[in-house]
Amino acid sequence: MNHLESLSNLKDGQKGTIHHFTNDHMASKLLSMGVLPGKCIRLIRRLPFGGGLYIKIDNQNIALREDEARNIVLDIAEKTEVYL
Amino acid sequence: MNSNKTFKFALVGNPNAGKSSVFNQLTGLRQKVGNFPGVTVEKKVGSLTFNTTEYTLDNSITVSIIDLPGTYSLYPNSQDERIVLNVLAHPSDPNYPDFIIYVADLTHLERHLLLFTQIKDLNIPIILCVNMIDVAAEHGIFLDKKALSDTINVPIVTINGRTGEGFDELKTNMLSKMQSDPPPQYKMFYQPNQVELKAAEDIRLSLPKVDNAYRAILLAHHYAKMPFLNTDEKSIIKHIVEKHHFEDLRLQITETLQRFDKLRPIIEKIFEKNKNNHSSITDKIDGIVTHHVVGPLIFFSILFFIFQSIFALASFPMDWIEGGFMQINASLKSSLPEHWLTNLLTDGVIAGLSGVLVFIPQIAILFFCISLLEEVGYMARTVYLFDRIMQKVGLNGRSIVALVSSGACAIPAIMSTRTISNWKERLITILVTPLISCSARIPVYALLVGFVVPSENWWIFNKQGLVFTGLYLLSIVSALSAAYVFKKILKSDETTFLAIELPEYRLPHWKNVGITVFEKVKSFVTEAGKVILIVSMILWFLASFGPGNQMQIVEENARKVASEQKLSEQQTKDLITSQQLQVSYAGYLGKFIEPAIKPLGFDWKIGIALISSFAAREVFVGTMATIYSIGSASEDEGSIRQQMKAELRPDGKPLYTMATALSLLIFYVFAMQCMSTMAVVKRETKSWKWPIIQFLFMGVLAYVGSFIVFHIFS
Numbered sequence: 001m002n003h004l005e006s007l008s009n010l011k012d013g014q015k016g017t018i019h020h021f022t023n024d025h026m027a028s029k030l031l032s033m034g035v036l037p038g039k040c041i042r043l044i045r046r047l048p049f050g051g052g053l054y055i056k057i058d059n060q061n062i063a064l065r066e067d068e069a070r071n072i073v074l075d076i077a078e079k080t081e082v083y084l
Numbered sequence: 085m086n087s088n089k090t091f092k093f094a095l096v097g098n099p100n101a102g103k104s105s106v107f108n109q110l111t112g113l114r115q116k117v118g119n120f121p122g123v124t125v126e127k128k129v130g131s132l133t134f135n136t137t138e139y140t141l142d143n144s145i146t147v148s149i150i151d152l153p154g155t156y157s158l159y160p161n162s163q164d165e166r167i168v169l170n171v172l173a174h175p176s177d178p179n180y181p182d183f184i185i186y187v188a189d190l191t192h193l194e195r196h197l198l199l200f201t202q203i204k205d206l207n208i209p210i211i212l213c214v215n216m217i218d219v220a221a222e223h224g225i226f227l228d229k230k231a232l233s234d235t236i237n238v239p240i241v242t243i244n245g246r247t248g249e250g251f252d253e254l255k256t257n258m259l260s261k262m263q264s265d266p267p268p269q270y271k272m273f274y275q276p277n278q279v280e281l282k283a284a285e286d287i288r289l290s291l292p293k294v295d296n297a298y299r300a301i302l303l304a305h306h307y308a309k310m311p312f313l314n315t316d317e318k319s320i321i322k323h324i325v326e327k328h329h330f331e332d333l334r335l336q337i338t339e340t341l342q343r344f345d346k347l348r349p350i351i352e353k354i355f356e357k358n359k360n361n362h363s364s365i366t367d368k369i370d371g372i373v374t375h376h377v378v379g380p381l382i383f384f385s386i387l388f389f390i391f392q393s394i395f396a397l398a399s400f401p402m403d404w405i406e407g408g409f410m411q412i413n414a415s416l417k418s419s420l421p422e423h424w425l426t427n428l429l430t431d432g433v434i435a436g437l438s439g440v441l442v443f444i445p446q447i448a449i450l451f452f453c454i455s456l457l458e459e460v461g462y463m464a465r466t467v468y469l470f471d472r473i474m475q476k477v478g479l480n481g482r483s484i485v486a487l488v489s490s491g492a493c494a495i496p497a498i499m500s501t502r503t504i505s506n507w508k509e510r511l512i513t514i515l516v517t518p519l520i521s522c523s524a525r526i527p528v529y530a531l532l533v534g535f536v537v538p539s540e541n542w543w544i545f546n547k548q549g550l551v552f553t554g555l556y557l558l559s560i561v562s563a564l565s566a567a568y569v570f571k572k573i574l575k576s577d578e579t580t581f582l583a584i585e586l587p588e589y590r591l592p593h594w595k596n597v598g599i600t601v602f603e604k605v606k607s608f609v610t611e612a613g614k615v616i617l618i619v620s621m622i623l624w625f626l627a628s629f630g631p632g633n634q635m636q637i638v639e640e641n642a643r644k645v646a647s648e649q650k651l652s653e654q655q656t657k658d659l660i661t662s663q664q665l666q667v668s669y670a671g672y673l674g675k676f677i678e679p680a681i682k683p684l685g686f687d688w689k690i691g692i693a694l695i696s697s698f699a700a701r702e703v704f705v706g707t708m709a710t711i712y713s714i715g716s717a718s719e720d721e722g723s724i725r726q727q728m729k730a731e732l733r734p735d736g737k738p739l740y741t742m743a744t745a746l747s748l749l750i751f752y753v754f755a756m757q758c759m760s761t762m763a764v765v766k767r768e769t770k771s772w773k774w775p776i777i778q779f780l781f782m783g784v785l786a787y788v789g790s791f792i793v794f795h796i797f798s
Contacts, residue, residue: 032157034195051472061586063468
């Protein structure tokens, strides 16, 4: 059983496959950086108080704002859901 | 091949592809930094010569190489990135290249090839230069060069930008590109959909100069912001775009996705990859460096270390430079006849020159440290760490680089804001950056702090050191508060981005660091130097001449006093200079503004110093030395301070009380007293509006702050 979840709702260490983007502007920017649907994203860590997210995709590290991460919708496999 | 033409090569690639290493390897120090016309994006152009013997040519060939800003695609988000589009979409642009050297990072080849396919679709002859083969090899990634070149049909060179490996092959390829005619016709990589095809066809029918389908599609996307199109052309394209329901964003997305879809099988075919854990060292370092508590601590320790080394290491060469210029001046004065031209040379030109060059050590050290942090990949981490707090006050994480740099000098700091894509965030960064205490304020602080507290310890801290720290903190707090106010005032609905790549840590490439330091120092000397030199000559004029023959009368009177008091020749000269300054134009200006600055506790002499500080803040100390007639003795703080201590107000009380000194200090913390900064802000914002607003708000802060402080403490 898989379910969809926004990247901004993930906990540290969780991962998921990019399903789609909710904002075209952000999508256009992220696509050109190689953040593509079908790729696996792992949230490495995030800064407290609504700070930035440190993510890993394809061996590439990217920093995103929470607002930016909210636009990335991930397909999350249940078995990787460590924190239930 | 036309031998009279200088061929232009352009370096294009993603950020962090190692483009600057390639540029430095190809051109060495044969490069110059300018600006693209109309915008302030830095343009680096260098040259490369193919000589007759090494390449068996009839004549040697020199080509120019232009380093275009790094970008992920031809859909730009910042001013830097927009340049790449505007140059490549416009074949009659003076910077339009004959050939492109596309630099890609082998470790992230798929993403790096996106822009490559876009540029290839513009049908510009291209060499693909695959960089970082050494790093890739460590990760078990090897390139099947032949397989790739068979699929994409362009020459491919693998290089190592650090060691120079592969550059001979690159140069041979460049040469054969120049010697092969006609240029190749590339097959379109991207397959446009019906809307795009129709729009492109219509654009090419109405604007015959558009010679390529993909270029026409780019015009349809970006026409509104393309400076090379005139209003008629824009309205034609607008009409076409509306007629075909050309949806900008959606089409951008489908185009990018299609390109990646076509790239993926190619990449899978050409890679010999052992999947091993890729950037484990980077991950380990980042576990500490980007930790939410330890990270900022490390950042502030690095800052502390940088500023300590700036002050500790720069003081020696600075003393040499100042001493050297004083010696030159002294020997010129004794060997040249006494004439106003001699004085212009020594007190105007050379003093101004010394005022510029004395900052070279500090600027060089600061840029050494900053470009080192940039080289190893640390700067992107600080952007990530501080983005949230910066956003709260209307800035961008990228502003942190400018704020740190402005601790040395606001000029390079303002220039570093070009990477901020959102105009409002960039503007606010520019506006508040000069509030951070720069190195030019240090001599002023050092002179005045002695009047505020004695040099003794409180607990384990030096009291003067504490006041210094307080002034710096005040400058940081005021910069962030001012930013917050501007955030509330200025309106903008432009999207703001953080989305930044955190590249793998790597050892610095010293050649790149060296060239950056050299370029930054050179541009400081030429850009800021011009202004400072001109203003110090104007100031020299104002201080050396006065209305009527009063200068002469004063000189005669001073000579009389001197002979009565049996002063030495040097003392007499100093007395004359000091007395003459009072009746000079500068003196009159000082007296003219005295009523305005009296509420702050300042007299007309301080007024002169304030006026002269507009060339550069540290001129304050020199002016004080002249006013208190010790100009020729030295600019030694001790003797100036003694003279200042002895200075009385008309009512007999000392002028330089704690209140006056604090008031002056506060004034120097806030006031915009730097012509060069204003000139740079004008250039960056393309209007006088912003430097004037900046001058006014900082002036009001300075005036009100000084007023309050003076009345609290007196």
